[in-house]
Amino acid sequence: MNTFFPTSLSTAIFAATFPAAALLIWRLWMFTIRPWIWPSEPKTVPYWIPFFGHFYSFFSDCHQLIDDSVRYFADTKEPFAFQLCGVTIYCLSNPEHVTGILDGAPWTHGMDFTHFISEIMQKFGVSLHDVRRAEYSPQPGDEYYIEGNRVNPKNLSLIHFVEDLYKRQFLEPNNLGKLSKVFVNSIQRTLQFEQLEFDFCTKEYNSGLYSAEQPESRREVSLYSLVAGTMVEATLHALFGPYLHRVEPDIVNQVIQFNAHAWILFYGLPDLFGLAPVCGPRDRIKAAFRAFIRLPEEQRSEQCYAFENLLKWMEVLNMEEESRIGLLFLFFFASIANEQNACYWFVAHMIYDKSLLEVATHEIAPAWESGELDVDFLISKCPTLDAIFNETLRQRTNTFGWRVVKEKTTICGKLLQPGVPVMVPMRLLHTNKEAWGSTVDVFDPSRFIRKKTLARQPSYRPFASGPTYCPGRILAKRETYAFIATLLHRYSIELLHDRGRLDGKQQFPLMEVYRPPTGVKGPLPGMDLHVGLQVKKE
Numbered sequence: 001m002n003t004f005f006p007t008s009l010s011t012a013i014f015a016a017t018f019p020a021a022a023l024l025i026w027r028l029w030m031f032t033i034r035p036w037i038w039p040s041e042p043k044t045v046p047y048w049i050p051f052f053g054h055f056y057s058f059f060s061d062c063h064q065l066i067d068d069s070v071r072y073f074a075d076t077k078e079p080f081a082f083q084l085c086g087v088t089i090y091c092l093s094n095p096e097h098v099t100g101i102l103d104g105a106p107w108t109h110g111m112d113f114t115h116f117i118s119e120i121m122q123k124f125g126v127s128l129h130d131v132r133r134a135e136y137s138p139q140p141g142d143e144y145y146i147e148g149n150r151v152n153p154k155n156l157s158l159i160h161f162v163e164d165l166y167k168r169q170f171l172e173p174n175n176l177g178k179l180s181k182v183f184v185n186s187i188q189r190t191l192q193f194e195q196l197e198f199d200f201c202t203k204e205y206n207s208g209l210y211s212a213e214q215p216e217s218r219r220e221v222s223l224y225s226l227v228a229g230t231m232v233e234a235t236l237h238a239l240f241g242p243y244l245h246r247v248e249p250d251i252v253n254q255v256i257q258f259n260a261h262a263w264i265l266f267y268g269l270p271d272l273f274g275l276a277p278v279c280g281p282r283d284r285i286k287a288a289f290r291a292f293i294r295l296p297e298e299q300r301s302e303q304c305y306a307f308e309n310l311l312k313w314m315e316v317l318n319m320e321e322e323s324r325i326g327l328l329f330l331f332f333f334a335s336i337a338n339e340q341n342a343c344y345w346f347v348a349h350m351i352y353d354k355s356l357l358e359v360a361t362h363e364i365a366p367a368w369e370s371g372e373l374d375v376d377f378l379i380s381k382c383p384t385l386d387a388i389f390n391e392t393l394r395q396r397t398n399t400f401g402w403r404v405v406k407e408k409t410t411i412c413g414k415l416l417q418p419g420v421p422v423m424v425p426m427r428l429l430h431t432n433k434e435a436w437g438s439t440v441d442v443f444d445p446s447r448f449i450r451k452k453t454l455a456r457q458p459s460y461r462p463f464a465s466g467p468t469y470c471p472g473r474i475l476a477k478r479e480t481y482a483f484i485a486t487l488l489h490r491y492s493i494e495l496l497h498d499r500g501r502l503d504g505k506q507q508f509p510l511m512e513v514y515r516p517p518t519g520v521k522g523p524l525p526g527m528d529l530h531v532g533l534q535v536k537k538e
């Protein structure tokens with residue numbers, strides 16, 4: 001028989017076209033026919049590589065993926081779906097739905113946060129066995145149901161006990177007051193002129209410049225290193241006392257490094273046999289925690305109220321040591337995941353805009369009248385600081401909330417299936433033009449002064465709300481305001497001249513937005529503000 005192509009060539013063409021044809025048929029089925037047959041399923045954003053799905057685009061620029069997807073579906077405001085290595089994830093696209101889920105609105109049918117916490121616990125090192133126990137609420141008659149229980153009086157499951165502890169530690173005035181005092185003292189110690197000789201803020205940060213030749217009362221510093229170093233140091237002192245520094249002198253730097261790479265752990269990427277950049281700092285921090293929890297209780301007398309009780313209860317539950325370390329780590333991580341970077345942007349905006357700096361300097365002056373810093377004055381009588389803080393959080397909290405669908409839930413005609421994770425992009429709220437107007441992209445604190453109700457409107461949820469309303473919100477404000485008040489009281493601050501730019505003014509740093517967030521992000525690597533600090537005369 002005469003054949004047009006030799007057999008080997010036709011086999012090769014078949015081998016090449018078959019996969020391409022199969023791929024086209026699969027795409028046609030997945031993204032055209034299937035949505036047509038089952039219109040109530042959230043539509044999946046089309047992708048080309050089965051199983052891997054949106055893996056690459058999610059981990060290389062997650063916000064762009066969301067923006068592109070919203071545009072692709074013509075901004076219908078319906079929830080849609082991504083595919084990440086075989087896992088389906090729903091994503092919200094309507095600001096009203098984001099607010100509803102954060103507020104715990106009835107139509108969300110209690111989207112589950114606990115399930116998400118259980119997964120994160122494992123990623124931080126809690127064994128599956130202990131996670132299961134942590135989810136269980138002890139019943140009368142159970143081994144761990146203790147009448148007159150002084151550590152866990154409500155006999156809550158460990159997960160709910162921790163949530164309750166957060167509230168008792170960060171919201172009850174007595175516990176909050178003690179913690180805040182240690183925190184503010186630490187900030188004041190670190191920001192003494194002599195301390196600024198420490199490497200932490202005067203060495204290179206992300207290839208930034210640093211001039212070592214300083215006159216007597218002047219320092220040139222990397223603003224990021226100054227803020228992050230001071231805030232992490234203060235958090236460590238307030239929560240653990242002085243103990244971690246004794247076993248790990250580089251603990252502050254390790255925490256900053258961990259925070260920068262925590263997304264690898266958080267999103268469950270492979271640790272590449274310990275070579276992923278999150279592994280080194282994670283292991284050193286865990287080693288310090290291990291030494292901490294092995295100390296006899298009387299030698300941990302300066303630890304915070306929450307850790308004292310958490311460690312006691314985990315002891316009663318007879319949890320494995322690595323699980324105890326993991327849970328302590330997770331508690332600690334919640335306290336630093338947003339704070340240092342939020343404070344950085346707050347300070348950076350102020351230093352960059354001389355007029356803001358002047359007003360703020362003037363506004364905080366009465367807080368020093370007695371000679372001691374009056375933090376209560378700062379947080380209750382400084383409307384300009386409030387406006388800058390609110391606007392900073394509006395622009396910088398572009399993190400994701402995570403929930404898991406508990407029971408069948410319909411949103412905008414789309415039926416969400418139980419057990420599927422839901423991504424809640426908070427950026428949708430804070431960049432919503434309908435709520436913020438045409439100047440949504442401009443940093444303009446005065447909008448919060450012109451319209452006082454803005455901070456209470458549904459499109460503003462920097463600390464979430466409802467069941468997961470951030471218990472650290474008051475502390476965060478106290479810490480951030482205490483930092484700026486101490487800095488401005490002690491130093492005259494100027495932006496260093498940038499010889500590489502025509503106008504000599506440094507470029508305002510861009511935010512690192514490419515990797516998926518675990519909290520407020522810092523500046524893009526290689527970007528920062530470099531500032532001169534001149535000690536003020538008494």
Ligand code: HEM
Pocket residue numbers: 102163166170334335336338339342343393397400401402461462463464465467468469470471472473475476520
């Ligand atoms: C400006 C800084 C901060 C911001 C923007 C912030 C934001 C948030 C947000 C949005 C959530 C809720 C997440 C969700 O619903 O999915 C949250 C939860 C939480 N935050 Fe903050 N936070 C900040 C500072 C702090 C501080 C200083 C602490 C502790 C010292 C803290 C402790 C926590 C804890 C423990 C939770 C979990 C609450 C729970 O499990 O229900 N936060 N935070």
